[in-house]
Amino acid sequence: MEQQEHGAIRRGFAALMRGISWLRLVLVNVVFISLLAVGFILLSGNTIPTIPDEGALLLDIDGQLVDQLTYADPVAIVLGVGNSGPAETLLQDVIDAINFAAEDQRITILVLQLDKLTRGGISKLQEIAPALEQFRAAGKKIIAIADNYNQDQYWLAAQADEVYVNPFGGVALQGYTVYRNYYKSALDRLKINVHVFRVGEFKSAMEPFMRDDMSAAARASNLLWLQGLWDEYAAGLSARRGVSRQDIDRYVEQYPDLLADSDGDNAATALAQGLVDGIKSRDQMASYLRGQVGAVDDNGDYARVGFRQYLWLKSIEVAPLQDLPAVGVITAKGNIVDGDQAPGSIGGDSLAQLIIDAREDSSVKSLVLRIDSGGGSVFASEIIRRELELFKGSGKPLVVSMGSMAASGGYWIAALADEIWATPTTLTGSIGIFGAIPTFDQSLSSLGISSDGVATHAAGSPRIDRPLPIAAGRTLQASIEFGYRRFINIVANGRNMETEEVEAIAGGRVWTGTDALKIGLVDQLGNLEQAIAAAAGMAKLDSFRVKAVEQKKTPQQQLLMELMSNTLASSAVNRLLDTAVPLPLQSLISPLADSVEFLSSMNDPRGTYIYCNACIAP
Secondary structure, eight states, X not given: OHHHHHHHHHHHHHHHHHHHHHHHHHHHHHHHHHHHHHHHHHHHTTOSOOOOTTXXXXXOXXXXXXXXXXXXXXXHHHTTSSOOSXXXXXXXXXXXXXXXXXXXXXXXXXXXXXXXXXXXXXXXXXXXXXXXXHHHHTTXXXXXXXXXXXXXXXXXXXXXXXXXXXXXXXXXXXXXXXXXXXXXXXXXXXXXXXXXXXXXXXXXXXXGGTOSSOOHXXXXXXXXXXXXXXXXXXXXXXXXXXOOHHHHHHHHHTHHHHHHHTTTOHHHHHHHTTSOSEEOOHHHHHHHHHHHHOBOSTTOOBSEEEHXXXXXXXXXXXXXXXXXXXXXXXXXXXOEESSOOOTTSEEHHHXXXXXXXXXXXXXXXXXXXXXXXXXEEHHHHXXXXXXXXXXXXXXXXXXXXXXXXXXXXXXXXXXXXXXXXXXXXXXXXXXXXXXXXXXXXXXXXXXXXXXXXXXXXXXXXXXXTSOOOHHHXXXXXXXXXXXXXXXXXXXXXXXXXXXXXXXXXXXXXXXXXXXXXXXXXXXXXXXXXXXXXXXXXXXTOSSOEEEEOOOOOXXXXXHHHHHHGGGOOSOHHHHHHHHHSOHHHHHHHHHHHHHHHHHHTXXXXXXXXEEOHHHHOO
């Protein structure tokens, strides 16, 4: 009887799960059909976007520039249980739109409207600059407009021919900083012990749990790469604006004095220092742009097309090149964690499967792995690295293109590539490893809570409510040291270096792309487009197409993702920031969100990690 009851329960539970799956399938198809109907109505009416003759391409970057949009369930968004605010803009979409417009006779000017760009990063901005230069070389003008410019916004604006700011706006430049919160004293007061195991003098990712201030080694290392980033930033401004490096530094360091000279007028200060070409209110700016390209409607809007609509229209106009051999591109963006992960995080299993797909795809003749990651799980990194090794064993060339960062675990998976490309401001290296186990036995004891029991062996397994067994600590430290030696050997073999050479530049130290080139960690400085061309050359391809190797989606998911690609947020924490925190404050709070996001993703089965300390810093 009892077995029959259990069988009935199992059958009932199975039926319930089938019912839930059926309901979800119905919802997906209802949404899919509804969107098709809406699309048909739009196509039948007069609201479909068009490319105006002699008009402007509006590049209104929204949110954070990213190499890969973070996945969010489009059905959940449609049903109102997901985030609907724009948070991310795909870097490649920006570059593609500019490149298309450079050759499009209908587009005469490019308008950079930058108010909503929250985070760009100098590395990604540098990848956009060549496309802007190509647009300018076609004899077309670039105009930048914004009410205010933050540091990232202004670097991109400075690449324009004309830069305008609102009368109540300004240009905010502060340089680059790394400040972190340190918890040692707080942990002591709370009687929480964080047992940290690491290898590498400069591997400072866990310093906040060990100290109340930044170590001298971390301070020296951080200042070196921060200065490298600022050198590149200032050089980009000087080249385009004709403002000397000395004047740029003076603008940052003596801004209160310069502002006083302009009677507290921020916009006038920027104009006086040569950072902008004019001061215009919104209506004056609109009138000026109408004078450039004409008006498009009775409301007086200037003739333009947004870059997202432009890319969609161009996709209809340009025929696909399916018959050509392909250079595959896999994007690895986010923290490296164990298992299967959706886009926006790097799953050891899911990324490994994409590499297998590229290896087994006869149309893919070479592969570019685009990395934008500070690392994460050692185990997941090794799963990925092994599949890349097998890919190389198939005889197909492998090229790595580094984005803003490819450090620690990001470098672990990059080291064996046939060629590594980075931007001058990519953060890479950070060849070190760490592990950490917190124990709360003392804090629980202060509350009158104790833990006791028996075990067959004295070592036992670590528990957060008991002191860390000495044997467990020795085991983890030995694993950390083994992992570090493994890391050194991976780099030495991949880069054709002696282990002593690698050890001299390792220790967890972070390098910019420029410095990494000098010490042999990368081969070339350049962007993704150049890395793809290099991969095609290695495969001896005269003509080729670029094929994105991505996780498979159903046709319904693909349509919904395309229609909503600009509404996907970067993470659970950042989705909350997008909806609850005013835009000017997001840049102040986002470092904490990034730290929380990293800590929540720490799922390495052995508890060992290769992560760049710079990735946690602001």
